[in-house]
Amino acid sequence: MSHATVQELLERSNRLGADPTTTNYAGGNTSAKGSATDPVTGGPVELLWVKGSGGDLGTLTERGLAALRLDRLRALPGVYPGVEREDEMVAAFDFCLHGRGGAAPSIDTAMHGLVDAPHVDHLHPDAGIAVATAADGEALTAEIFGERVVWVPWRRPGFQLGLDIAAVHRAHPRAIGVVLGGHGITAWGATSQECERNSLEIIRTAQAFIDARAGGAEPFGPVRPRFAALAPDERRARAAALAPVVRGLASTDRRQVGHFTDSEVVLEFLAGEELARLAELGTSCPDHFLRTKVRPLVLDLPADAPLDRTITRLRELHAAYREDYRAYYERHADADSPPMRGADPAIVLVPGVGMFSFGANKQTARVAGEFYVNAINVMRGAEAISTYAPIPESEKFRIEYWALEEAKLARMPAPRPLAGRIALVTGAASGIGRATAERLAAEGACVVLADLDAGKAAAAAAEIGGTDVAIGVGADVRDEDAVRAAVDAAALAFGGLDLVVNNAGLSISKPLLETTVADWDLQHDVMAKGSFLVSRAAAGVMIEQGIGGDVVYISSKNSLFAGPNNVAYGATKADQAHQVRLLAAELGPHGIRVNGINPDGVVRGSGIFAGGWGAKRAEVYGVPEEELGAYYAKRTLLGREVLPEHVAAAVFALTAGELAQTTGLHIPVDSGVAAAFLR
Incomplete structure (x- = not known):
């Protein structure tokens, strides 16, 4: 029976949970009661299966x-110490668990266990x-549902709320559920199908x-014409410009x-005359404001205001927001309150443009935005039938x-070294770029994977993870507009840019007398000019953000080593190597570190080698192309082949925080080529 009940x-x-208007991500919980076999006694045992904390x-x-x-x-009410100490009951749930494994019981477990359904x-x-959240919600509940749904006044989620709902269930045998003031709904049923029908009813x-x-x-309220949505292209361009700020x-x-987010519902909310009043009231459902904070930051300028004035005003409003949030904390904190976690907004509303939402990672940021859309829908509904309260x-x-919320945060795993960082990797569909991404x-x-082949970039990004982790874009690094578009894509997808890897490249192996001007120009355009364009666009974003950053050039041991039949490639790699030094000196005051990596002969998985460079180099050295990697390895001090993941490891070492005081450095990843030693 237990398997069928659980299923x-x-x-x-x-x-x-599939419909965000029914319940938000990670919000709400469901349960079922049934019988299972006790592995100790061999007899039946009555169990509650309930969605655990954080699911x-x-x-x-x-x-x-x-x-x-x-x-x-059901024995817990006998030891309940009262509402002032109800948080202690969460620990008691652990003594009710049946067996090991499964999720930790949530604060709402009492609601499910004590309601006799x-x-x-x-x-x-x-x-x-x-x-x-309607000002007259109790009267409206009676008007809308009659005796089928009962109003329960606001109470913080916990053991007492579970007792309250259980009492309502006993006192109203014809009721199918309750409206929880300021919070949500609870429904019940004799079968799983009936419970779902009652919830949906x-x-x-x-x-x-x-x-x-x-x-x-x-x-x-009426639409304010100057605060109405900009045209889509203009709106996205404005958002990309504002996102890093x-x-x-x-x-x-x-x-x-x-x-x-620039969905229609968001833009409509931002254009209305009631925006300031409603936004100031904040959200109500606990799941909403835990992720969106007590209220958003709202820009009070029209959509057509000059960009520099908009940026200045955002900075002024941010300073005021931080002061207001600290005052909010100090108004309500007592000796037992956890320390203030941070005074920055999680939601920033820009009329005519859209909503920026923030979190420790992309999923958290996206979900915060989704929750605020839920809150907008709530405000719309409450204002339609009453007044939002x-x-x-x-x-x-x-x-x-809440101490319980603080404990939940403390149980979260430590963030990974690059958590919160946004990276752009060029030439990312294969080889070193793919391994680095x-x-x-x-x-x-x-990570934003940029490549000349947009399809391959998108496919590589999809294999790395969903759009909360990586996206792929097409970009010809020789084209200033294409580079700008790739950087804008990073801003729109993740909010800005912290880490750039200039990896896009190619090589044409020819003696001097056979090297054409076209050969020379192509290699310099892709690697020297391309790196310059990418670094310039990225540095602009990093400076606007004001939180530092990293630029990494994938140069080559050929920037130092005079190899045969290699004048155009070697010269452009030397150009890249000196860009590292020049930009390290210029960008250091902004907290932006610029470093380079000098690989040698990364044959396996390389788009450059597969594109004909490998055959040419094998011909120069007089070895079969399939043995080129082994040939390169034999000429090194360590005698080992260099693989794409070795270069990726060097990028990580430079950017993960342990070398925070290092800039202007070139790291050789060549298994030891003495002729390319830095000197």
């Missing part, structure tokens, strides 16, 4: 469930929260009521990754700086 629970959870309904698997003994859960859903639907009934009341009203401000306390600021603080992503960075 039904997972399927129901995944269906409910997501849409992707929930059995490992994300906590399994607890119902007899022990076989199946329970707790969700955060936009329509349900709209009713829950509450949501759809609430939405139908909102739609009927809304009519042609403007819940966000906004990210730098949002990273004042700790480095953040960004996400940009979220929970008080003091209650928001109690949750934001893979290594940077594995170490926590968000």
Whole structure:
């Protein structure tokens, strides 16, 4: 029976979690009660399976469930010390667990265990929260649902809320669920199917009521023409220009990754006359404001304001936001409150352009934006049927700086070395570039893979991970506009740029007398000019961000070693090598470090060698092409072949933090070529 019960629970959870208007990412929880065999006694035992702490309904698997003994859960009210000490009950859940493994029980476990119904859903639907945050939500709940749904006044999630809902369930046998003031909904059922139907009935009934009341009203107020959305191309260009500035401000306390949203619902909200009033009220559902902070930063200039004035105003508003947030903390903190975690905004609203959201990684930043879209939908619904009235600021603080939330944060694994960093790698579809992109992503960075072949760049990015990790773009580094577009793509995808790897290259192996002007120009355009264009565009973004950065040139041992039949390639590599020194000197005051790597003979996986360079070099050295890597290895001091991942490791070593005081350096990755020693 347990397997069928669990499978039904997972399927129901995944269906409910698939719709962001039904419940937000990682929000809400579902449960089922049933019988299993106790492996100790061999007899039956009654269990509760409930989504554990930190899981997501849409992707929930059995490992994300906590399994607890119902007899022990139902005994907990007997030892409950009262609402002032209810947080102690979370530790008691551990003594109710059945077996090892599974997820940690969440704060909402009491709601599921104490409600005497076989199946329970707790969700955060936009329509349900709209009713829950309406100024007259209790009266509206009665009007909308009659006796089928009961109003429960705001109470912070916890053991007492579980007791309250259990009491409502006992006192209202005809009810299918409750609206939780300021928070969301809970529904129950005798079967998994009935529970899901009841959840959806509450949501759809609430939405139908909102739609009927809304009519042609403007819940966000009349549109302010100068704050209306810019044309799509103009909007994206403006967003790319602003993203590094906004990210730098949002990273004042700790480095953040960004996400940009310019959906219709966001742009409509930003254009309305009620923007300032509604944004100041902040979000209400605990899951929302835990990720979006107590309120957003809102730019108060129209979309057509000059860019420099907009940037200046954003900096002024950011300074004021930090002061206001500190004041908020000091108003509500007491001796037992955790330290203030940071005073920067998680949501920045720019009328006419869109919303920037921030987090420790791309997924967190994206989800914060999704949650604020949920909050906008909630405000729309609440304003359509009443007046939006979220929970008080003091209650928001109690949750934001909740000891249990602090403990959850402390349990999170340590960030990877490049977490929060945004990298752009050129020539990234193969060879050194591909290996470097893979290594940077594995170490926590968000990576933009740029390559002349856009399709191969996109395919390589997809293999590294989803769009929260890597994206691929087409870029000819010889083209100033194409380079600018690649840097803009990084800004729009992740918020800015911290780390650039100038790797794009090619080589044509010919003696001096056979080297044409076209041969010379092509190699210099791709590597010397291309590196210059990429570094210039990237440095502009890094300077705007104000949080430093890294530029790495993949040069060559040929920048030092005078190899045969190699004049154009060797000369352009020497050009790149000196760019490292020049830019290190110029960009150092901005905290931007510039370093180079000098590989030798990276044959395996190389696009350059596969494109004819390998055959030419093998001919020069008088060896079969398939033995070229081994030939290069034999002439080194270590006698080992250099592979793409060895160069990638050097990029990581330079940028991961242990060499933070190093700039202007060239690292040889050549297994020891004495003729190319730095001197």
